[in-house]
Amino acid sequence: MNKPRQNRNTTLEGVIVAAFGRQYEVVVAGLAGQEEIRLKCYPRGKKSTFACGDEVEIEATGSDQGVITALKPRRNLLWRSDAFREKLIAANLSQVVVVTATEPGFSDLLISRCIAAAESQHLRTLIVLNKADLAESLPAAHRMLAPFERLGYEVVELSARAGADDLRPYLAGQRSIFVGQSGMGKSTLTNALIPEARAATREISEALNSGKHTTTFARLYPLDGGWLIDSPGLQAFGLAHLTPDELAASFIEFQGHLGNCRFRDCQHESEPGCALRAAIEAGAIDMRRFEHYRMIRNEIKDAKRQSQGW
Numbered sequence: 001m002n003k004p005r006q007n008r009n010t011t012l013e014g015v016i017v018a019a020f021g022r023q024y025e026v027v028v029a030g031l032a033g034q035e036e037i038r039l040k041c042y043p044r045g046k047k048s049t050f051a052c053g054d055e056v057e058i059e060a061t062g063s064d065q066g067v068i069t070a071l072k073p074r075r076n077l078l079w080r081s082d083a084f085r086e087k088l089i090a091a092n093l094s095q096v097v098v099v100t101a102t103e104p105g106f107s108d109l110l111i112s113r114c115i116a117a118a119e120s121q122h123l124r125t126l127i128v129l130n131k132a133d134l135a136e137s138l139p140a141a142h143r144m145l146a147p148f149e150r151l152g153y154e155v156v157e158l159s160a161r162a163g164a165d166d167l168r169p170y171l172a173g174q175r176s177i178f179v180g181q182s183g184m185g186k187s188t189l190t191n192a193l194i195p196e197a198r199a200a201t202r203e204i205s206e207a208l209n210s211g212k213h214t215t216t217f218a219r220l221y222p223l224d225g226g227w228l229i230d231s232p233g234l235q236a237f238g239l240a241h242l243t244p245d246e247l248a249a250s251f252i253e254f255q256g257h258l259g260n261c262r263f264r265d266c267q268h269e270s271e272p273g274c275a276l277r278a279a280i281e282a283g284a285i286d287m288r289r290f291e292h293y294r295m296i297r298n299e300i301k302d303a304k305r306q307s308q309g310w
């Protein structure tokens, strides 16, 4: 039987497992009984708008190289954007795992951003609280996460250094991505779950001649009937691509209140008869979450103005 790698110009199907700039690593799928084929691929055109998790068609141009010729329809896409740029994070996910830690401190606004990005794509969100061994900092982290837990977002507390088995059941059969600030322990978790990942991390930091293990690009690993993407630490998570309505809908606790304000175009600032404000006062909506919503909404408005050159 012919090995597909020898069939020049044959169209193959695969999944993007790593994205570095204009270069992508693609694992060719559906070749039962044959060893896995990994190809270094470039997009055919100038645009490189693919993400980890994308399902693509490729043409092999050599034994280990190929050209991406088509993108299969995406089930969903996690991405971030400001007024001028967009950055694709990952595609075809089933859940977003926000990794936080007792130390260093983390931003709850960033968690709300990650949740908004996930909810707007109808993805499940799970929160991990890592470094539970640093007991002194646990109470503060619990306080920070309490509003999210009250909304039903599950928090899994663990110490990646001691192992990640408590997380395994949540990841089995799922297509997950670890997102979060730098230093929360995403790579330590990935390494605990996937022994092969450790080798990959070491190889890359050796190649870059840096002792540091900061993740610089997203990589997908098969895991327990699904897969997991480890992604670089996030500092910013702009949501300029969301409409104001989409943003409001992605704050799940606003459901049941949106649409009940006296004015149809209520900005939920100081208008009389604002249902959201009433819900905050009644304790049904957490003030901090409402602040997050306002901050992101104002940022979206600013981004729109900037991109239109106002």
Ligand SMILES: Nc1nc2c(ncn2[C@@H]2O[C@H](COP(=O)(O)OP(=O)(O)OP(=O)(O)O)[C@@H](O)[C@H]2O)c(=O)[nH]1
Pocket (backbone or CB within 6 Å): 130, 131, 132, 133, 134, 158, 159, 160, 161, 162, 181, 182, 183, 184, 185, 186, 187, 188, 189, 213, 214, 215, 216, 231, 232, 233, 234
């Ligand atoms: N005490 C403690 N330290 C941990 C634990 N997990 C990870 N760390 C440490 O936290 C630091 C950051 O871990 P990384 O896994 O590199 O964090 P990251 O989120 O992948 O960071 P980026 O690659 O920059 O996004 C490392 O020094 C880890 O050894 C833990 O459970 N407990």
Ligand SMILES: [Zn+2]
Pocket (backbone or CB within 6 Å): 261, 266, 267, 268, 269, 271, 273, 274, 275, 276, 277
């Ligand atoms: Zn209102």
